[in-house]
Amino acid sequence: MKKVTKATYLKWYEDMLFWRKFEDKLAQVYIQQKVRGFLHLYNGQEAILAGALHVMDLEKDKMITAYRNHVQPIGLGVDPKRVMAELYGKGTGTSQGLGGSMHIFSKEHNFYGGHGIVGGQIPLGAGLAFADKYFKREAVTLTFLGDGAARQGSLHETLNMAVKWNLPVVFCVENNGYAMGTSVARTSKGTDIWKLGNGYEMPCGPVDAMDPIKVAEALDEAIKRARKGDGPTFLEMKTYRYRGHSMSDAQKYRTKEEVAEYQELDPITKVLSVIKDKKYASEDQIKEINQRVKDKVSECEKFAEESDFPEKNVMYDVVYEQEDYPFLAHKPQ
Numbered sequence: 460m461k462k463v464t465k466a467t468y469l470k471w472y473e474d475m476l477f478w479r480k481f482e483d484k485l486a487q488v489y490i491q492q493k494v495r496g497f498l499h500l501y502n503g504q505e506a507i508l509a510g511a512l513h514v515m516d517l518e519k520d521k522m523i524t525a526y527r528n529h530v531q532p533i534g535l536g537v538d539p540k541r542v543m544a545e546l547y548g549k550g551t552g553t554s555q556g557l558g559g560s561m562h563i564f565s566k567e568h569n570f571y572g573g574h575g576i577v578g579g580q581i582p583l584g585a586g587l588a589f590a591d592k593y594f595k596r597e598a599v600t601l602t603f604l605g606d607g608a609a610r611q612g613s614l615h616e617t618l619n620m621a622v623k624w625n626l627p628v629v630f631c632v633e634n635n636g637y638a639m640g641t642s643v644a645r646t647s648k649g650t651d652i653w654k655l656g657n658g659y660e661m662p663c664g665p666v667d668a669m670d671p672i673k674v675a676e677a678l679d680e681a682i683k684r685a686r687k688g689d690g691p692t693f694l695e696m697k698t699y700r701y702r703g704h705s706m707s708d709a710q711k712y713r714t715k716e717e718v719a720e721y722q723e724l725d726p727i728t729k730v731l732s733v734i735k736d737k738k739y740a741s742e743d744q745i746k747e748i749n750q751r752v753k754d755k756v757s758e759c760e761k762f763a764e765e766s767d768f769p770e771k772n773v774m775y776d777v778v779y780e781q782e783d784y785p786f787l788a789h790k791p792q
C-alpha cells in the first residue's frame with residue numbers, strides 16, 4: 460500500500476474536517492429552507508472515504524453509492540461549490556439543479572451516483588465492473604451500500620454473478636448501525652454482515668471503519684485482488700452515523716449516550732491526535748487548516764446562494780433530444 464506519511468495525515472485531517480463542516484452547513488441551510496427534500500448526512504463515516512481515496516487509482520477506478528452521497532464526489536475531485544449548488548437546486552449544480560441531494564453524479568470524476576432506491580446501486584456497481592472487465596480497462600469499482608441495503612434481494616443476485624464472473628468490484632457495506640430507525644439486530648439473526656460473503660465463497664471480512672488506515676489496508680488488498688483479475692471482495696465497514704437518518708428523525712431508537720460513545724472513537728479526532736503526538740503540525744498550523752476549511756465552506760455557500768435557478772426549459776432539454784420537443788402538445792414557455 461502507498462505509504463501513510465505526514466502529508467497523508469494532514470490531508471486526511473483537512474479533507475475529513477471539510478466533509479464534516481460541509482454537511483454541518485447543509486444541515487443549517489436546510490433548516491432555513493434553502494435546501495429542500497431529503498438530506499442524508501455522512502457525519503461519523505468519513506474515515507471510509509478517506510481510506511478509500513488513499514488506495515484507489517483515481518484515474519480509472521469508480522465509485523457508486525446510495526443517497527448519503529455529497530462528500531464522495533468532492534473527494535474524487537468534483538468542485539464542492541457545484542455540489543452545494545446542486546443541493547440548492549441551482550443551475551450551476553452538478554446536474555443543473557435537477558438531481559438534488561440524493562443524485563450527485565459526475566462521470567468525468569468516475570462518480571456514478573447517488574441512488575435513492577435502497578440496494579439499487581448494488582447491481583449497477585457490478586455492471587460498471589463488468590464493462591471494465593469486458594473492455595480490459597483494469598479498473599475497479601467500489602460499490603458502497605448500507606447495512607439496510609445488505610438485506611435487499613439485489614445484493615444476493617449481484618454477489619452470485621460478481622463472483623461467478625470474477626468481476627473487478629469491491630462491495631463495501633457501511634454498517635452504521637441503523638437502517639432509518641431500525642437497528643441491524645432487529646432485522647438480522649447474524650449481525651456480522653461480512654459473513655454474507657461466505658455464502659458466495661467470496662473473500663470477506665470486517666473492517667474497523669473509524670480509522671482511515673484500517674479502511675485503506677483492507678481496500679488496498681481488495682482492490683489489488685480485483686485488478687489482478689481475481690474477482691470481488693465483500694467488506695463490512697463498521698462505522699456509525701452521528702446525525703439522524705435524514706432531517707426529520709426524532710432518533711427515539713437510540714440514546715444520547717450511545718452516540719457519545721461512538722463520538723469518543725471519532726475518526727477526525729483520532730487523526731488529529733496522531734498529528735499532535737507525532738508533531739506533524741504546530742497548533743498554529745492546525746488553526747490555519749481549520750480556518751481554510753471554514754473559508755472553503757463559506758465559499759460554497761456563497762456560490763450556491765448567488766447562483767441562479769435553472770432555466771425552465773432545462774427540464775425538457777434533459778429529457779428530449781430534439782430542441783423543438785416534437786412529442787409535446789405545448790411547447791414549453
Ligand SMILES: Cc1ncc(C[n+]2csc(CCOP(=O)(O)OP(=O)(O)O)c2C)c(N)n1
Binds near residue numbers: 577578606608638
Ligand atoms: C427500495 C427501497 N425501500 C425503502 C426505502 C426507504 N428507505 C430509505 S433509506 C432506508 C434505510 C437504508 O438504510 P441503510 O442501507 O443502512 O443506509 P444508511 O441510511 O444507514 O446509510 C430506507 C428503508 C427506499 N428508499 N428504497
Ligand SMILES: [Mg+2]
Binds near residue numbers: 606607634638
Ligand atoms: Mg445504515
